[in-house]
Amino acid sequence: MDRETLQAAVCQLDSSIRPLEENADRAAVVVEAAALPAILRRLRDEPEFSFAQLLDHVAVDWIDRGQFELVYHLYSFKHKHFLFVSVFVPREDPRVPTVCRLYPVAEWQEREVYDLFGVLYEDHPDLRRLFLEDDWIGFPLRKDYQDDFMLDRPR
Amino acid sequence: MTVEVSSLKELVEQASGTSGSPDTQEYFVNMGPQHPSTHGVLRLVLKLDGERVLRCIPVLGYIHRSIEKISEHMNYMNCVHLTDRMDYLSSIMNNWAVAKAVEEAAGIEVNDRIRYIRTIFAELERIQSHQLWWGVLGMDLGAFTPFLYGIRDREVLNDVMEETIGARLTMNYVLPGGLMADIHPNFVNRVKEFIKYFRPKLDEYDDLLTNNVIIQERLRNVGVLSAQTAVQYGATGPVLRGSGVAFDLRKDHPYGVYDQVDFEVPVGTVGDSWDRYWVRVEEMRQSLRIVEQLLDNIPPGDFLVKKLNSKIKLPEGRYYSQLETARGILGVFITSDKKDEPYRLHYRSPNFNNLWCLEPMIKGDYIASLIGAMSSLDLVIPDIDR
Amino acid sequence: MNLISTPLLAQADPASAGAAPSMERVPTVSERAAEALQHGIWGAAFYIVIGLVAVLIVVSVLGLVMSYIERKVAGHFQCRLGPMRVGPHGILQSLADGIKLLFKEGIEPGHGDKVIFIGAPIFSITATILLLAIVPVAPGIQVVDMNVGVVYIAAVSGIGVMGILMGGWSSDNKWSLLGAMRAGAQMISYEISLTIAILVVVMFSGTLRVSEIIESQQQGWWIWRGHGVAIVAFCLYLIASTAELNRTPFDLPEGESELTGGYHTEYSGLRFSFFFLAEFANLFVFSALATTFFLGGWLPFHIGDYEGFNRVMDILPPVISPLFWFGIKCTALIFLLMWFRWTFPRLRMDQLMRLEWKVLLPFGFANLILAATVVLTGLYFFPTAT
Numbered sequence: 027m028d029r030e031t032l033q034a035a036v037c038q039l040d041s042s043i044r045p046l047e048e049n050a051d052r053a054a055v056v057v058e059a060a061a062l063p064a065i066l067r068r069l070r071d072e073p074e075f076s077f078a079q080l081l082d083h084v085a086v087d088w089i090d091r092g093q094f095e096l097v098y099h100l101y102s103f104k105h106k107h108f109l110f111v112s113v114f115v116p117r118e119d120p121r122v123p124t125v126c127r128l129y130p131v132a133e134w135q136e137r138e139v140y141d142l143f144g145v146l147y148e149d150h151p152d153l154r155r156l157f158l159e160d161d162w163i164g165f166p167l168r169k170d171y172q173d174d175f176m177l178d179r180p181r
Numbered sequence: 182m183t184v185e186v187s188s189l190k191e192l193v194e195q196a197s198g199t200s201g202s203p204d205t206q207e208y209f210v211n212m213g214p215q216h217p218s219t220h221g222v223l224r225l226v227l228k229l230d231g232e233r234v235l236r237c238i239p240v241l242g243y244i245h246r247s248i249e250k251i252s253e254h255m256n257y258m259n260c261v262h263l264t265d266r267m268d269y270l271s272s273i274m275n276n277w278a279v280a281k282a283v284e285e286a287a288g289i290e291v292n293d294r295i296r297y298i299r300t301i302f303a304e305l306e307r308i309q310s311h312q313l314w315w316g317v318l319g320m321d322l323g324a325f326t327p328f329l330y331g332i333r334d335r336e337v338l339n340d341v342m343e344e345t346i347g348a349r350l351t352m353n354y355v356l357p358g359g360l361m362a363d364i365h366p367n368f369v370n371r372v373k374e375f376i377k378y379f380r381p382k383l384d385e386y387d388d389l390l391t392n393n394v395i396i397q398e399r400l401r402n403v404g405v406l407s408a409q410t411a412v413q414y415g416a417t418g419p420v421l422r423g424s425g426v427a428f429d430l431r432k433d434h435p436y437g438v439y440d441q442v443d444f445e446v447p448v449g450t451v452g453d454s455w456d457r458y459w460v461r462v463e464e465m466r467q468s469l470r471i472v473e474q475l476l477d478n479i480p481p482g483d484f485l486v487k488k489l490n491s492k493i494k495l496p497e498g499r500y501y502s503q504l505e506t507a508r509g510i511l512g513v514f515i516t517s518d519k520k521d522e523p524y525r526l527h528y529r530s531p532n533f534n535n536l537w538c539l540e541p542m543i544k545g546d547y548i549a550s551l552i553g554a555m556s557s558l559d560l561v562i563p564d565i566d567r
Numbered sequence: 568m569n570l571i572s573t574p575l576l577a578q579a580d581p582a583s584a585g586a587a588p589s590m591e592r593v594p595t596v597s598e599r600a601a602e603a604l605q606h607g608i609w610g611a612a613f614y615i616v617i618g619l620v621a622v623l624i625v626v627s628v629l630g631l632v633m634s635y636i637e638r639k640v641a642g643h644f645q646c647r648l649g650p651m652r653v654g655p656h657g658i659l660q661s662l663a664d665g666i667k668l669l670f671k672e673g674i675e676p677g678h679g680d681k682v683i684f685i686g687a688p689i690f691s692i693t694a695t696i697l698l699l700a701i702v703p704v705a706p707g708i709q710v711v712d713m714n715v716g717v718v719y720i721a722a723v724s725g726i727g728v729m730g731i732l733m734g735g736w737s738s739d740n741k742w743s744l745l746g747a748m749r750a751g752a753q754m755i756s757y758e759i760s761l762t763i764a765i766l767v768v769v770m771f772s773g774t775l776r777v778s779e780i781i782e783s784q785q786q787g788w789w790i791w792r793g794h795g796v797a798i799v800a801f802c803l804y805l806i807a808s809t810a811e812l813n814r815t816p817f818d819l820p821e822g823e824s825e826l827t828g829g830y831h832t833e834y835s836g837l838r839f840s841f842f843f844l845a846e847f848a849n850l851f852v853f854s855a856l857a858t859t860f861f862l863g864g865w866l867p868f869h870i871g872d873y874e875g876f877n878r879v880m881d882i883l884p885p886v887i888s889p890l891f892w893f894g895i896k897c898t899a900l901i902f903l904l905m906w907f908r909w910t911f912p913r914l915r916m917d918q919l920m921r922l923e924w925k926v927l928l929p930f931g932f933a934n935l936i937l938a939a940t941v942v943l944t945g946l947y948f949f950p951t952a953t
Binding site: 216218321323324329330395396399549552 | 644742918
């Protein structure tokens with residue numbers, strides 16, 4: 027399946043799924059935070075898609091829009107296709123259900139995102155900081171992170 | 182729904198509840214951050230019953246440099262130079278991954294010469310990475326000699342690459358749009374000499390470790406990782422292939438000139454440490470084959486398609502590019518907002534994802550098996566922390 | 568009858584003529600002391616001091632020489648040179664290291680058991696010194712030659728493990744404790760095999776006194792005369808003594824890549840050097856005992872009654888000959904043990920135990936029964952002239 031057909035086929039799955047408006051070089055869809063686990067489960071289990079591996083999980087801080095974009099990179103060994111699943115959550119209260127029951131590796135990928143962006147994953151079995159110390163204040167990869175001691179802000 | 186955030190202290194306190202028979206006491210022990218077998222600063226909090234590992238909690242961040250944050254204030258040409266500090270044994274491939282991502286996003290086409298040279302160097306680097314891994318595996322299992330044999334042969338290869346690149350460890354060679362320099366005039370001949378030298382050494386490796394009964398005892402049926410678990414836990418590279426999933430980006434999504442060469446992808450059957458060992462040793466042979474096929478056919482041309490100034494501006498959007506390093510898939514995710522600096526740059530590092538296979542692999546097994554299994558994962562800690 | 572037997576005897580005599588000085592008993596240091604005691608206390612005290620000083624000097628010189636040899640051997644096994652800087656070919660390296668260790672601070676763990684912690688290395692080295700006392704280097708060059716020598720060896724070699732257990736326990740470090748527990752299990756298990764292997768020789772020679780065991784090999788070393796039985800016993804002895812010495816492939820108590828140093832993790836300075844000295848002196852002791860039991864101790868290499876060959880072997884003057892032959896056999900065995908160490912990887916704890924209890928021990932017992940049959944039926948090679 028090439029990029030457009032895959033994107034269209036994924037959008038057919040559920041009415042809440044819509045294609046990503048911004049430019050992306052892979053098939054990319056946007057889903058609602060609440061519907062995420064259910065949709066990922068269908069994407070993983072339905073033979074048409076069979077996205078067996080969660081390759082990566084990335085957060086992007088869109089500070090101007092007041093949103094975090096959480097991108098799940100899915101890959102299917104069977105069909106060799108690739109999909110971005112994006113979830114937009116508000117910056118003030120970033121919460122999203124965990125998907126680590128579907129993809130165990132998500133447990134740590136989500137911990138990394140929590141550590142660096144402060145996104146809270148509901149129902150996560152072991153939500154802790156991953157790289158930084160447990161008593162670290164702030165979330166360094168947020169665009170408004172200030173740390174006069176550690177970080178020299180560029181001009 | 183409230184989300185509870187815990188800490189390592191709480192986790193350890195929770196897990197330390199006594200269980201099992203009254204005459205044994207489970208205890209925690211810190212493996213690392215300074216430990217001879219964690220190869221750097223990986224810290225594993227182990228819950229042990231005697232010598233059996235009940236839990237293995239990796240604690241990361243001892244070499245976290247926040248390359249992703251630093252990259253947000255750098256242009257794309259500069260970002261490349263940070264990547265060889267991640268997985269320092271696949272530095273050229275890391276460079277290439279960023280270069281590939283930027284080239285694909287900016288629509289830069291590189292010529293055949295560049296692609297050939299990149300592929301040759303990537304394979305040479307894969308060999309030297311596996312050479313070091315081979316030696317280190319021997320050392321982890323208690324035989325010190327293989328380490329120096331591995332290093333000895335790696336030196337030969339390092340000398341060859343140093344002539345062109347000028348560095349021996351964090352090699353900076355690949356740039357968006359080409360290479361930093363053309364290959365040294367001696368390069369082709371010296372690589373040929375190296376291949377002639379290294380082929381018999383591989384058989385020596387087999388004599389020393391592969392066919393050693395203690396090594397086989399130590400690795401077979403230790404750290405068994407089923408194909409399903411490997412996929413679920415995000416393993417890629419030799420770890421995934423050792424578990425019997427024949428997935429290699431070089432074959433499945435060819436880049437460089439991998440679609441023009443003939444090579445095989447070694448695949449394990451059981452998914453134990455032995456399979457991972459065998460896959461890597463076999464990969465060295467295949468890499469030699471690839472280099473051999475390409476070496477005589479490097480086409481003429483420029484080593485840089487055009488002199489790019491540092492202000493490459495990518496069109497707005499999200500770009501993902503991936504390639505197969507010596508340890509698995511290195512993905513580069515670029516989010517661009519039309520500036521010359523990435524809005525967000527994320528590396529999907531192979532070791533970060535491979536590491537989590539450790540606990541399901543060795544749960545209930547001995548500490549010594551943990552060492553063997555960890556060695557067969559071939560972790561590079563700076564790549565985990567980034 | 569006489570006419571026929573005389574030339575045979577005449578042929579047999581020169582064979583043992585070279586070893587003639589060892590036939591008449593040269594008193595050992597302790598015997599001299601006992602004799603002197605009858606004339607006065609000072610004479611006895613003189614010999615006691617001589618014996619003690621000799622053993623102390625031997626222990627420290629052994630530590631220096633053996634560590635130098637070990638490093639050189641390891642170096643050449645690993646395609647490098649070993650120590651080269653201090654003195655010509657680095658011969659003063661171990662002296663420099665020894666001086667460094669002397670001046671280093673002896674750190675004590677804060678919550679450890681101080682008394683046991685300090686006592687452990689002393690215990691360890693005492694066991695070694697006690698063992699050294701019975702090593703027969705040449706006729707008369709032996710501190711004690713008691714009539715229950717073999718029992719003494721079995722008893723005293725068991726003390727060494729106490730030092731290791733104490734060191735591991737008192738260090739207040741879980742890695743040390745793990746190492747000590749491994750050492751305890753391993754050394755006590757392998758002691759059985761060791762003793763069984765020695766018992767074979769005791770059966771052959773019919774004595775427990777080590778000097779008499781050597782004398783009994785005038786007709787041929789036990790490793791030749793005892794058919795396969797003695798060879799099996801010799802192999803058992805080698806394996807078991809490697810385990811007793813905690814050397815690779817049985818170096819689990821130290822297990823550097825697993826336990827970061829095992830029982831001596833917390834030791835530094837002089838106390839560490841005690842463990843270190845004990846280890847190297849033990850290496851010598853076990854090789855010397857193997858020489859004594861299986862390779863004819865200080866006796867030269869003879870083949871049955873091949874007179875010409877035997878005369879060539881006896882060419883050395885009687886004062887040097889025993890030292891030379893003992894030295895050469897012992898060095899060969901030490902080299903063999905070093906060869907093991909720098910070639911093999913380490914076994915896992917369960918594999919180690921399985922090897923002892925399921926393989927070596929049944930073999931050892933079967934071998935012991937076979938040996939009894941050989942002795943009863945008198946099936947040696949080169950039967951004694953009597």
